C-alpha cells in the first residue's frame with residue numbers, strides 16, 4: 001500500500017515526509033483493517049515528526065485520527081463487520097493512519113452514523129477523547145462540585161470539544177479563551193457562556209465579569225508557565241487539567257490551594273491495556289451527540305489527497321499554534 005513516511009526526525013523547513021510503497025498492515029487479534037478515507041492532523045503529530053526517528057533501515061508512519069471503512073478483522077473482533085464506517089484514534093507506539101490502510105484495535109474506535117461524513121468524523125476523535133478524559137477522568141461526567149470550568153485555548157480541537165461536551169453533558173458554566181476575533185467567535189459558537197482573551201490578564205477579566213474563582217481549568221497551551229496565575233483563579237481543592245506537554249511545571253502555587261493537577265495522554269489506555277473499550281464507548285456517545293445536534297464536528301480546513309504536499313500544508317497550519325477547529329485531509 002502507499003503511505004506517507006519518513007526516516008529521520010526533521011523540522012518543517014526540511015519537511016521530508018514522502019509517499020512510498022510499504023508493506024500491508026499486519027492485524028492483531030483485536031484489530032480491524034480500515035481503508036482510510038479522512039485524516040485529522042494534530043499538533044502533537046507534528047511535534048513527534050520533529051523528535052522521533054526510525055530505527056536504522058526503518059521508517060516512521062504517523063497519524064492517529066482517522067475515519068474509514070472496515071475491510072478486514074482479527075479473530076477476536078465481533079463488534080464490526082466488513083463495510084462498517086468507523087472513526088477513531090490509534091496507538092502512538094504503532095504505525096498510524098497516514099496511509100491507504102490502517103490496522104487499529106477495534107476497542108478504541110466506533111461506528112460512524114450515516115448522517116456524519118468521513119471528513120466530519122475525522123475531525124472528532126482526538127479532541128473528543130482527550131477533552132473527555134482531561135475533564136471527566138475515568139468517569140462520564142464532571143466530579144461533584146465542578147460547576148464552573150475555564151478552558152484555555154477554546155478554539156483548538158481539544159478546547160472546542162471540551163466546551164461542547166460540557167454543554168451537552170453537564171450544567172457547568174463554561175468560560176473559554178481565544179486571542180483573536182475569529183477564534184473568540186468560534187469559542188462562542190462552541191457554546192461557551194463567556195469568552196475571554198488569553199493574551200491579556202485572565203484573572204482581571206474574570207474579576208471584571210464578577211467571577212472570583214473557577215472549579216476547574218483545562219489548559220491546552222503553555223500550561224507550565226501559567227500555573228502561577230491559574231492557581232489564583234482556582235478555588236481551594238480545585239482542579240487543573242493539562243493536555244499540552246512542556247517543561248516540568250512548578251506546582252507550588254497549586255499546593256498552596258490544595259488543588260489537584262490532572263494530566264492526560266489520549267494513548268495511555270491502549271498502550272497500557274487499561275480498559276481500552278471505554279474509549280470506543282466515548283466515541284459512540286460523541287457520535288450520538290452529533291446525530292442529536294448537540295455536538296458539532298469541527299473540520300474547518302479541508303485538504304485533499306494522500307500526498308506529501310498535502311501533508312506538508314497540514315503541518316504548516318498546525319505548527320502555527322493558531323488553528324481553529326481541525327485540519328482534515330480527505331483521501
Ligand SMILES: NC(=O)c1ccc[n+]([C@@H]2O[C@H](COP(=O)([O-])OP(=O)(O)OC[C@H]3O[C@@H](n4cnc5c(N)ncnc54)[C@H](OP(=O)(O)O)[C@@H]3O)[C@@H](O)[C@H]2O)c1
Nearest residue numbers: 044130153155156157158178179180183221244264265266
Ligand atoms: N495529551 C493528549 O493526549 C493530547 C491530545 C491532543 C492534543 N494535545 C495537545 O493539546 C494542545 C492543543 O491541541 P489542539 O489540537 O486542541 O489545538 P492547537 O492547534 O494546539 O490549538 C490552537 C489554539 O491554541 C490557542 N492558543 C495559542 N496560544 C495559546 C495560549 N498561550 N494560551 C491559550 N491558548 C492558546 C489558539 O488560540 P488563538 O489563536 O486565539 O490564540 C488556537 O486556537 C497541543 O499542545 C496538543 O499537542 C494533547
